[in-house]
Amino acid sequence: MNNQVHEIAANCDQLPQRFIRKRDEEYSNIATADASSPTNIPVIDVSLLASSDSELDKLKSAIINWGCFQAINHGIEASFLDKVREISKLFFNLPAEEKKKCLREEDDVEGYGNDMVFSDQQVLDWTDRLYIAVLPHDQQKLRFWPQNPAHFREVVDEYGSKIELMNEVVLKALARSLKLEENCFLDQYGTTSRLLARFNYYPPCPWSDKVLGLKPHSDGSAVTFLLQDKDVEGLQILKDGQWFGVPIVPNALTINVGDQMEIMSNGIFKSPIHRVLVNSKDQRVTVAMFCMPQTEKDIEPVDGLITDDMPRLYKNVTFSLEFYMKNYQHGTRSIDACKI
Ligand SMILES: O=C(O)CCC(=O)C(=O)O
Ligand SMILES: [Fe+2]
Secondary structure (H helix, E strand, C coil): CCCCHHHHHHHCCCCCHHHCCCHHHCCCCCEECCCCCCCCCCEEEHHHCCCCHHHHHHHHHHHHHCCEEEEECCCCCHHHHHHHHHHHHHHHCCCHHHHHHHECCCCCCCEEECCCCCCCCCCCCCCEEEEEEEECHHHCCHHHCCCCCCCHHHHHHHHHHHHHHHHHHHHHHHHHHCCCCCCCCHHHHCCCCEEEEEEEEECCCCCHHHCCCEEEECCCCCEEEEECCCCCCCEEEEECCEEEECCCCCCCEEEEECHHHHHHCCCCCCCCCEEECCCCCCCEEEEEEEEECCCCCCECCCHHHCCCCCCCCECCECCCHHHHHHHHHHCCCHHHHCEC
16 A cells, blocks of 8 residues: 555655656646636526526536536535535544544555555556545445544535435436436436545645646546535646636535536536646645446436437446546546447
8 A cells, every 4th residue: 555645745855756747648738728817617506407497508508518517506505515624624634543544445446545556657646535435325334434523424424415415406407408308317326326425635745736636537427516625726627628727616516527427418418527736835625526326227328319410429338436447547538438
C-alpha cells in the first residue's frame, strides 16, 4: 500500500516521480479558457423543474452543452450541507493512524486510501479519498466507515436519503425534457438506487502545476452530485476543446451526468470529461455522490430514443465499479468499451 498523499505532502521536499503529470497523455492540445472570463455553467432552479417548461428546456440544454449544471433551490438546507463538509474535514484532518482504521483492502475499491495501482507507468493523483457504498443499506461495509467523528454515519445516511430523493427529481426531469415517459430512466434503476460516496481530500501541493488532483475522466455513475469546497476551486470541465473552471456557487450542488446516463440516453446526454487542479497553499475537500442503477442490472438506451435517424449507439451493459476503475487508471474510458 502506498503512503497517503497527505503524509507525502507533509514529509517530502521533492515531488515523487509517480505524481508528475504526463501532459502528452492528457489532452495536451487542449487550451484552458481564459481564467478571467467567467464560466457560464448553467444555474438551474430545481424547485421549478416540476412546473416550468422553460426551466426544463434550460436543463436539457445545460446537459447537452455542458453535461452539468449548478443546482440551486434543491431543498437541502445550507446548514446541513455545512455539516457534510464538516464531517469530511474532521475525518481527513485526523491523525494518520486514526484514518487508517478505514484503510482500503488490497482488492477492494471501498475504504480510505489513494489510487489503486494497476501498472508502474500509472500517474498518481494528488488526492486521498474515502470511498463507501451508502445505498442500498444492506450493502454498506461498515468496517470502512469512520467511527470518528462520532456523527459521521448519521450525517452520511441522512445525506444519502436526501440525495436519493433529488436523484429521482433530476431523472424524471431529464426524461421529461426529452419528451419521454418520466420514469424511463428510473425504471432502469431496479427497486433501489445504488449510491456511492467519495470524499475527496486534496492536500496543498508546492508543485501544483506538475500534478493533478484527479486525471481527466468521466464518471461511471448515471448522475453525480458534487458538494464543492466552500472556498477553494479546482474542478475543470472539458467543453468544445477547452477546460473551463467550475465556479463555487454558494449552497449549490454541482450536478453532472455520468457514463450510464450517456448510455441510457443513447448519447444525447454526454458524460462530461473533467479533471481537478490542486492548490499550492490550501487544502480542498469535496464530496461526490454517485447515483446509479443496481450493480446486477443491465442498462441500455431507452427505446424511445432509438430511431432510423438515431440508431442505437451502445450495447446492453452491466457497469461494474471494477470495470470502471481499471479503465480510469489505464487512462481509457469505460464508455468507449460500451459502444456498438
Ligand atoms: O473534487 C472535485 O471537484 C471533483 C471530484 C470528481 O470528479 C470525482 O470524485 O469523480
Ligand atoms: Fe468525477
